[in-house]
Amino acid sequence: MIVFDLHCEHGHRFEGWFRSSYDFEDQVARGLMMCPECGTQVVSKAPMAPAVPAKGNSLPERASQPQMQPQPVPAASKTGEQSVSNAPPPAEVQKALEALAQAQAKALEKSTYVGKDFAKQSREMHYGERDEAVIHGQASLEEAKELAEEGVPVAPLPFPVAPPEELN
Template identity: 65%
Template sequence: MIVFDLSCTQGHRFEGWFGSSADYDDQRARGLLACPHCGCAEVVKAPMAPAVPAKGNARQEVLPPETRPMANTPMPPEVQKALHQLAKAQAEALKASTWVGEKFAEETRKMHYGERDEAPIHGQASLAEAKALIEEGVPVAPLPFPVAPPEKLN
């Protein structure tokens, strides 16, 4: 089992337990995720702090209670607003973009080397493919929020 911190566009944070990361992706793509607080179906993974144990000889600094981050509490309104605006901007940008799926690396290279006309595209690339594109100087960037392939949308 894997636990993800999730959040909805209304700013509610909650945990989701999944058999694997692929199970989360599958359930999200099929529209099976919803906020338990408000029922919102626009659910994404929330930023999570890595669980890195401290060294045995490290002095631990204790923060006063009023400054400690709290898990599973609503996001501050300004963070919620910023994430909503970012999601809205991504959705607007994707309207003018073409889904190329697993051919993303190939199609991006073709545009970079002048083998096809430049156009906004989005798709999937493995970590190795993305690193190779960056090393070649091909301008690419990950999207801030996951995007489901068109054939998996409701």
């Protein structure tokens, strides 16, 4: 997974998690990206420094790392450019994200990945055309809106999920 700092044409900043840089570009090209604050679909990657993780399966202890204080983000300049920060999130935010990621992973343990067949299978379960089961997969924004309008109980996952065939 890769995390990009994103910004919209109105200067709103937010993060996006993607399988690859190509996945981000593909979502932009298909009109699937939008600013969570204002809804515009004019979204691009903000400049950011690369993060090179330490080798191994464990994270270094936070206490041993110098704590960086978040700096205020200046308002957009007259040219429309905006300063960006690559400071790590506050410890409370990082802890909440880790807990959310663990909760999603636990929920997906008992869920079956159905890929692009998600909307069809969700609809069939809702209308009693097939047995109910816990599933997850892919749906376009339009498909998700249609499911919601029909009353089909669906929810987006907080973090992207790689299809099983793409996992090593």
